[in-house]
Amino acid sequence: MPNLVEIRDLHFSYGKRAILTGLRMDFPRGKVVAVMGGSGSGKTTVLRLIGGQLRPKKGQVTVQGQVVHKLKTAELYLLRRKMGMLFQHGALFTDLSVFENVAFPLREHTDLPEELIRNLVLMKLHAVGLRNAAMLKPQEISGGMARRVALARSIALDPELIMYDEPFAGLDPISMGVTANLIRNLNTALGSTSILVSHDVQECFAIADYVYFLSQGKIVASGTPAEMLVSTDPYVKQFVNAEADGPVPFHYPGKSLADDLGLGARR
């Protein structure tokens, strides 16, 4: 199956701080691929590089055969019309109603008649269970609902590639399960490709076809969820079983507590 997105030898850094070092990833068409890892492992940066919001230091991201960072602005915007992105906190336009938020991409990129826009928006909102909240403002709905509205907005133009940045963060168990199923069902219904950035093991493993584990800007493990569940890789084991001890340190690197408290020098 051809890949919709390919990442080759990708390096990225903020100033001197390296975020990604030599990534190689494939995202086949029609699949749900999860990118997992702890906080600060570079997951969201991968999404921003795919969307062309950041430029790599070295290497490249290819979407539909086009090298993203080499595209001109107009070409990049054309490519982005085929992408949808769900931001971690929804990023809804606070001055617009739920309905207008979902209608926004349709109004910006199409000349559809108002009646058709209305029907499309209501269908998208129905898919996320919020048709009856269409007239509310983002301030009037909960964080979980805002995420679902943002999901409806990201699929408004039926994109070929949908990127989800932490779609399960802060959701209650019911919303989490519903959102996970929604992502899987949307992927199937739209025939799109989904990239799921998350650290929620249970939900990701339930819906992903393939999983990449990222740590300190590198891929430390990859495979199907079933392979990951039985993996003996210490990083995967630590992550999947939520263990405090393992290759990923809980404490930010630096001096020990004893040194900081002046206990190290005592005899």
Next chain:
Amino acid sequence: MIGAKVLSKVGAALRDYVESIGMGTRTFFNVLGVSPGLLRRPRLIVEQLHFIGNYSLLIISLSGLFVGMVLGLQGYYTLNKYGSEQALGLLVALGLTRELGPVITALLFAGRAGTSLTAEIGLMKAGEQLSAMEMMAVNPIQRVLAPRFWAGVIAVPVLASIFSAVGILGGYLVGVQLIGVDEGAFWSQMQGGVDIWKDIFNGFIKSIVFGVAITFIALYQGYEAQPTPEDVARATTRTVVISSLVIWWLDFTLTALMFSK
């Protein structure tokens, strides 16, 4: 050693300053470059015009009334010493149309609408709304900055005109109705002494220039703010400080150019 450190800090500050000037200039031309696209959607400008113009109307009108009243009072005391209180109308009108109207309107606009624009754009950035727009293949400079910019450019001269008109009314109320300056002299001196091109039109041009400067400064400060509450707050303060200084500098330059013989 200390000399090298100071030199390095001065160099870094200078480099940051030059970089910010360059970024500002580039953003300004970007705003102008994407503006023709707005002709297809004038509704975007009208919405912003309502938001930033209409909401500033009350404070501008009230300020204009009081400035005109004070001008009428002070002008009368001074002119009365020379027995020329009939020229009060002319003094009030010239003071307002040439200077006070454009300048005070611009300062009030920077404080009322400018800060609101900076905070709005800064918070949109902090809430990833601008990033979301970019990912939806919508240019935030065209969709967010440009309509607000043109709304500001249109609003400031209109508000300055209202300020001057209400100010003249204030001067009339104090000078004619309260103190008793001859009504005919008040209006006829004004009619005879105010030149539509040299005084009114030049004042109008001034307020357009102020509108361009303040609105762009406000938008740019919000657009370039770091997406944190502290920096959005700092950007709002910067809008008022920079706009005020730029208004005074532009006012002096334009006055020198327009009214020098």
